Amino acid sequence: MSTLVAQIKDGMKEAMRAKDKVRLTAIRMLLAQIKQIEVDERREVTDTDVLAALDKMIKQRKDSIEQFEAAGRNELADNEKQEIEALQAYLPQALSESEINNLVESAIAESGAESMRDMGKVMAILKPQMQGRADMSAVSGQVKAKLS
Structure with a gap:
């Protein structure tokens, strides 16, 4: 079992003891x-898999918040925000802007990227390094700006 899964299970126990329904639901x-x-791929998950799942769930909740707020359902949007906070507790320390810039520049140099056609190579290098530590859509925008 990955260390992140163990932390999440411990967090679930804490949420049960604290009777924190929103956090418990998110976990x-x-x-x-x-x-x-695990069932679909018939293997044990790694921390990278867990971080990818966390990113996906947080992104889904952000999309839901936009839709709920547009519909005037602020109580549902608040619930989603609380779930995001609960999920973000399991993400690693976020990268700073300068760290992201350095990683983007080194990935471009490493891949030898010269144009937008090489963006996939750059993102393939960056994704494992930044998974769960940066907003990949923002990183993608930075890569596009540097390759343009």
């Missing part, structure tokens, strides 16, 4: 997502 959904990966 249970995360554990279900992890179990789904």
Whole structure:
């Protein structure tokens, strides 16, 4: 079992003891997502898999918040925000802007990228390094700007 999964299970126990329903719900959904990966791929998950699942779930909740706020359902949007906070507790320390810039520049140099056609190579290098530590859509925008 990955260390991140163990932390998440411990967090679930804490949420149960504290009777924190929102956090407990978010953690249970995360554990279900992890179990789904294990069943679908017939292997034990790694910390990288867990970080990818966390990123996906946080992105889904951000999309839901936009939709709920557009519909005037602020109570549902607040619930989603609380779930995001609960999920973000399991993400590693976020990268600073300068660290992201340095990683982008080194990935461009490493891949020998010269144009937008090489963006996939650069992103393939960056994704494992930044998984769960940076917003990949923002990083993608930076890579596009540097390659243009």
